[in-house]
Amino acid sequence: MRLLPLTLKSAWNRRLSLSLTILSIAISVMLLLGVDQVRKEAKRNFINTISQTDLIVGARSGPLNLLLYSVFRIGNATNNLSWQSFEEISTHPKVKWAIPLSLGDSHRGFRVLGTNQDYFKHYKFGGKRHIELAEGKVFDHVYEAVLGATVANQLNYKLGDNIVLSHGLSSARFADHDDKPFRVIGILKKTGTPVDRTVHVPLEGISAIHIDWQSGSRSPLRLNAEQTLNMNLKPKEITAFMLGLKKRIQTFRVQREINNYDQEPLLAILPGATLSTLWGLLSNFETILLVISAFVLVAGLIGMLTTIISSLNERRREMAILRAIGAHPYHILLLFLLETLIIASLGILMGVILLYSMLIAVNPLIVDWIGISLQITFLDWQQLTLLAVILVVAILISLIPGIIAYRHSLQDGLMLRL
Amino acid sequence: MSQSVVTFDNLQFRWPRSSRPVLDIAHLDIKAGEHLFIQGPSGSGKTTLLNLLTGINQPDQGNLNILGQDLCAMNSIQRDRFRADHLGVIFQQFNLLPFLGIMDNVILPCRFSRHRLSKAGDLETTARQLLDELQIPGELISRDVMDLSVGQQQRVAAARALIGNPEIVIADEPTSALDTANRDSFIDLLFSRATEHGSTLIFVSHDEHLSTHFSHCINLADINSILLENTP
Ligand SMILES: Nc1ncnc2c1ncn2[C@@H]1O[C@H](COP(=O)(O)OP(=O)(O)OP(=O)(O)O)[C@@H](O)[C@H]1O
Numbered sequence: 001m002r003l004l005p006l007t008l009k010s011a012w013n014r015r016l017s018l019s020l021t022i023l024s025i026a027i028s029v030m031l032l033l034g035v036d037q038v039r040k041e042a043k044r045n046f047i048n049t050i051s052q053t054d055l056i057v058g059a060r061s062g063p064l065n066l067l068l069y070s071v072f073r074i075g076n077a078t079n080n081l082s083w084q085s086f087e088e089i090s091t092h093p094k095v096k097w098a099i100p101l102s103l104g105d106s107h108r109g110f111r112v113l114g115t116n117q118d119y120f121k122h123y124k125f126g127g128k129r130h131i132e133l134a135e136g137k138v139f140d141h142v143y144e145a146v147l148g149a150t151v152a153n154q155l156n157y158k159l160g161d162n163i164v165l166s167h168g169l170s171s172a173r174f175a176d177h178d179d180k181p182f183r184v185i186g187i188l189k190k191t192g193t194p195v196d197r198t199v200h201v202p203l204e205g206i207s208a209i210h211i212d213w214q215s216g217s218r219s220p221l222r223l224n225a226e227q228t229l230n231m232n233l234k235p236k237e238i239t240a241f242m243l244g245l246k247k248r249i250q251t252f253r254v255q256r257e258i259n260n261y262d263q264e265p266l267l268a269i270l271p272g273a274t275l276s277t278l279w280g281l282l283s284n285f286e287t288i289l290l291v292i293s294a295f296v297l298v299a300g301l302i303g304m305l306t307t308i309i310s311s312l313n314e315r316r317r318e319m320a321i322l323r324a325i326g327a328h329p330y331h332i333l334l335l336f337l338l339e340t341l342i343i344a345s346l347g348i349l350m351g352v353i354l355l356y357s358m359l360i361a362v363n364p365l366i367v368d369w370i371g372i373s374l375q376i377t378f379l380d381w382q383q384l385t386l387l388a389v390i391l392v393v394a395i396l397i398s399l400i401p402g403i404i405a406y407r408h409s410l411q412d413g414l415m416l417r418l
Numbered sequence: 419m420s421q422s423v424v425t426f427d428n429l430q431f432r433w434p435r436s437s438r439p440v441l442d443i444a445h446l447d448i449k450a451g452e453h454l455f456i457q458g459p460s461g462s463g464k465t466t467l468l469n470l471l472t473g474i475n476q477p478d479q480g481n482l483n484i485l486g487q488d489l490c491a492m493n494s495i496q497r498d499r500f501r502a503d504h505l506g507v508i509f510q511q512f513n514l515l516p517f518l519g520i521m522d523n524v525i526l527p528c529r530f531s532r533h534r535l536s537k538a539g540d541l542e543t544t545a546r547q548l549l550d551e552l553q554i555p556g557e558l559i560s561r562d563v564m565d566l567s568v569g570q571q572q573r574v575a576a577a578r579a580l581i582g583n584p585e586i587v588i589a590d591e592p593t594s595a596l597d598t599a600n601r602d603s604f605i606d607l608l609f610s611r612a613t614e615h616g617s618t619l620i621f622v623s624h625d626e627h628l629s630t631h632f633s634h635c636i637n638l639a640d641i642n643s644i645l646l647e648n649t650p
Pocket residue numbers: 411412413415433434435436440458459460461462463464465466467624
């Protein structure tokens with residue numbers, strides 16, 4: 001242990017270059033852990049875009065497609081399903097709740113979702129979080145709309161404003177349902193999910209704006225908003241629906257029943273599993289990020305090696321003196337090992353501290369910006385293993401200057417090379 | 419007659435990458451308490467001889483007996499321990515570790531040798547006493563080693579070589595960086611301290627003027643049967 005104080009004092013003598021080395025290791029460790037942390041958080045948030053929904057049902061197509069349009073409002077359903085099927089399945093004895101979804105219209109680039117009040121009661125994300133109102137209330141009337149946080153924020157809407165929906169996804173003027181405006185009755189809190197970018201209206205509202213439309217164009221027969229209210233606004237078709245079951249364990253059975261439904265071809269998917277598949281497709285870029293930060297770390301370690309090797313010559317005298325006093329060449333090797341151990345440990349420690357300071361500092365901004373709250377957790381075993389690997393690699397690297405110094409001190413003997 | 423502390427017999431040594439040996443010494447005997455001066459021109463193999471004596475290098479042939487122990491029979495760890503326990507070394511220059519204080523430099527050998535630690539007693543007191551004997555004023559002790567003059571540095575190095583009373587003190591041209599007055603006073607101090615602490619002193623230098631100080635002088639060329647390359 002007499003070597004430790006020697007190492008410390010010798011290192012202290014070279015503190016400027018060594019502290020820069022420590023800083024560069026700290027930054028690369030922070031980067032590596034940071035990318036890993038953000039990646040895991042992004043995945044967690046993504047997988048939790050929708051939660052506690054057991055099945056999503058749509059007309060038969062691909063599972064990814066169904067997930068994309070029903071949850072992420074990306075792409076389009078090729079087919080709708082009948083209201084009858086929805087009613088039949090949602091009253092199935094194993095079903096606890098059901099949320100109908102009707103998609104296809106838009107408002108200034110944001111998708112419009114026709115649904116009912118069950119949506120606000122049962123839709124959950126991020127584990128067990130409900131959709132919450134920031135202001136106003138849930139729609140109760142045909143021409144009322146509840147806006148996602150981003151919609152309200154970007155388009156600067158307040159409660160009581162009137163908005164006009166467009167037919168289809170284009171915002172071209174001619175397709176506007178301008179004869180039947182909707183009043184903003186509620187604005188939701190930020191969720192960090194596609195809900196933020198959605199305009200929610202009642203299913204009856206969707207029926208109302210389409211009542212005088214036939215296959216994508218306006219029919220000559222026009223009905224105004226008031227007249228429409230007297231018509232039968234019960235929907236004939238919806239795009240998809242979400243199911244919550246009484247018992248989780250029955251999910252696969254119900255899924256099978258729906259997939260074999262004889263009235264029309266339907267597809268039921270498990271959102272969690274399909275989300276994981278989708279994440280797998282998206283995760284190439286995170287690998288790239290990780291590889292880049294690994295290279296940054298390699299650069300940091302090479303920097304450490306350079307610093308230590310460049311100090312070798314000036315330390316040659318130090319080694320010869322220690323040898324004369326009775327140090328064995330393996331003491332010399334140990335001296336370098338200890339020094340690297342200290343530098344690398346300090347670098348890692350500082351990197352972890354930097355990481356957490358950064359996460360704590362940046363978290364409020366991220367919540368504001370994308371609505372995702374980074375959960376600040378302790379390093380998981382995988383990250384701890386990574387740190388251990390970094391330490392071991394650093395020690396292995398230190399063998400290079402260590403062995404050079406070892407050979408010098410064997411060669412030099414009592415000769416002081418000046 | 420006092421007993422031998424060092425005996426060489428038929429000692430031969432060649433540096434690994436060199437074609438011919440540098441040293442071939444038939445016999446050398448160094449007595450306990452002796453102040454031996456070994457003189458030889460530059461490149462004649464004085465430092466090499468000290469490397470053998472301290473166990474840093476091993477002879478290719480012959481016997482090397484120090485303090486009754488066969489150095490050639492030891493492994494490298496034992497030789498290093500032996501050096502730490504029984505030998506004090508003073509170099510030509512730059513003897514001190516710049517990042518340690520004067521005190522820490524002096525007591526350094528006791529950190530590598532339990533034997534010398536136990537012989538030194540209370541480190542702080544012993545070190546102060548040695549420094550005092552070697553005429554390092556007390557107020558200098560808290561200074562940075564780099565602030566000392568070359569002569570003062572050499573005296574601190576002597577204190578380090580003497581702490582824990584090693585049986586043998588080896589000095590490799592310790593005065594070559596000093597002026598004549600400093601040189602003579604350094605040698606006087608070293609002699610009196612070595613005598614007082616009962617150490618045998620082996621002192622090498624190319625400077626034959628120093629021989630007047632010593633009771634026993636050897637010219638390396640007289641005992642080494644290898645001729646220097648550039649000598650006619
Ligand atoms: N580490 C080494 N490796 C190979 N050869 C060496 C080594 N050290 C010394 N030599 C060679 O051994 C010979 C003797 O060198 P040494 O250093 O012992 O001489 P010296 O008498 O101490 O000289 P000086 O008075 O200049 O210190 C020289 O020819 C030198 O080149």
